[in-house]
Amino acid sequence: MYALGKKLRMSVFGKSHAPCVGCVLEGVPQGTEIDTEAMIQELALRKPSKGIGTDRVEKDLPHIVTGVCNGKADGNPIIIEIMNGDVDDSKYLPFMETPRPGHADLPALLELPKFDITGGGQFSGRLTAPIVAAGSIARKLLEEKGIRIGAFCRSIGPVKDVSDRTLEDAVASRKFPTRACDGKLDRKYDECIMAARADKDSVGGVVECIITGVPIGFGGIWFESLDAELAHAMFGIPACKGVEFGKGFAITEMRGSQSNDAYRFDDGRIVTRTNNMGGIVGGMADGADIVFRVAFKPTPSIGAKQDTVNLKTCQDAELEIKGRHDPCIAPRAVSVVEAVAALVLADQMERGL
Ligand SMILES: Cc1cc2nc3c(=O)[nH]c(=O)nc-3n(C[C@H](O)[C@H](O)[C@H](O)COP(=O)(O)O)c2cc1C
Structure with missing residues (x-):
């Protein structure tokens, strides 16, 4: 339920307003260097940026409880804790009676008898902090094999990045709060998010992830295929409301003669001329960069008045949300997408797929 992976296996625990959130990461080979500074840097990229993110301020300092000795994995499960500090339960209590449309409140209240609604409970984006921490360890395992991962915001609301982008562009997006690939787009994305915020509203966005250095044949087949496990995760x-690889849904408008990525030899290496498949065929890497996009919906918690129901009076009701929320999730989700991709690839690598 809360776990991802089979051999390199991460499970998350905690809740948004519990004392902490955290993860258990099993299967990290003994002796793997654990770079806490890199972990802190990755966590900083997930933090909200002023204006375009929530006003909740968390230090996000990871505490490695066990599993690491003298900076190296000791072969036992690694437990990472991240404390929650800036919590305010009061703003969430109304949702017990008037659930937020678009959030998990309604099904969770009806289905989970002990559901703690404060902060969104276990459905909060807060739980992505330990995922990013675990992802930084997975990333290290992949980098040792020459596999690199970078992501950026391909669009925010209706504002689209229409340029061809590389891993280097994705890495450059780390400089920009909106995770755009350049300063001009960063300003446009920022304006779009701030306009939604001013209207007490929210916007969605698409995160694109590029993975380089994956050898031909890497990945499982059928239900263990690389694309299946990436999409699942x-x-x-x-x-997340959608995942597409390569040309994605637009590939249906092409003919096979256009969509097939033709092979050629380049200095003795097999390369593809195009990358419509997003670097995966038959569930395995075809040697091209792996490219996929993840669609994030507009943040459900918005200040604008919305229709809902009152579960106590069984009447129709209205709701105006007062708490602190991200007006756009996508910029913060970029580092989460990178981390989850790293965990999936490192797990497939450890499984020998
Ligand atoms: C990094 C991140 C930050 C998020 N911040 C918020 C937020 O501030 N307010 C909110 O209502 N939802 C936020 N969410 C989304 C909710 O957690 C999510 O919509 C909710 O759990 C319902 O799940 P679903 O959207 O997958 O159906 C965030 C998600 C992520 C990944």
């Missing part, structure tokens, strides 16, 4: 990230 991406849909586990709160607010």
Whole structure:
């Protein structure tokens, strides 16, 4: 339920307003260097940026409880805790009676008898902090094999990045709060998010992920295929509403003669001329960069008045949300997508697929 992976296996625990959130990461080979500084840097990229993110301020300092000795994995499960500090339960209590449309409140209240609604409970984006921490360890395992991962915001609301992008562009997006690939787009994305915020509303966005250095044949087949496991894991990230590889749904408008990525030899290496498949065929890497996009919906908690129901009076009701929320999830989700991709690939690598 809360776990991802089979051999490199991460499970998350905690809730948004519990004392902490955290994860248990099993299967990290003994002796793997654990770079706490890199982990802190990755966590900083997930933090909300002023204006375009929630006003909740968390230090996000990971505490490695066990599993690491002298900076190296000791072969036992690694437990990472991240404390919650800036919590305010009061703003969430009304949702017990008037659930937020678009959030998990209604099904959770009806289905989970002990559901603690404060902060969105276990459905909060807060649980993505330990995922990013675990992802930084997975990333290290992949980098040792020459596999690199980078993501960026391909669009925010109606504002689209229409340029061809590389891993280097994705890495450059780390400089920009909206995770755009350049300063001009960063300003446009920022304006779009701030306009929604001013209207007490929210916007969605698309995160694109590029993975380089994956050898031809890497990945499982059928239900263990690389694209199947990546998509499955991406849909586990709160607010994900779609995943597409390569040309994605647009591939249906092409003919096979256009969509097939033709092979050629380049200095003795097999390469593809195009990358419509997103670097995966038959569930396995075809040597091209792996490229996929993840759609994040507009943040459900908005200040504008919405229709809902009152579960106590069984009457129709209205709701105006007062708490602190991200007006757009996508910029913060970029580092989560990178982390989840790293965990999936590192797990497939450890499984020898
Ligand atoms: C990084 C991140 C931050 C999020 N911040 C918020 C937020 O501030 N307010 C909110 O209502 N939802 C936020 N969400 C989304 C909710 O957690 C999510 O919509 C909710 O759990 C329902 O799940 P679903 O959207 O996958 O159906 C965030 C998600 C992520 C990944």
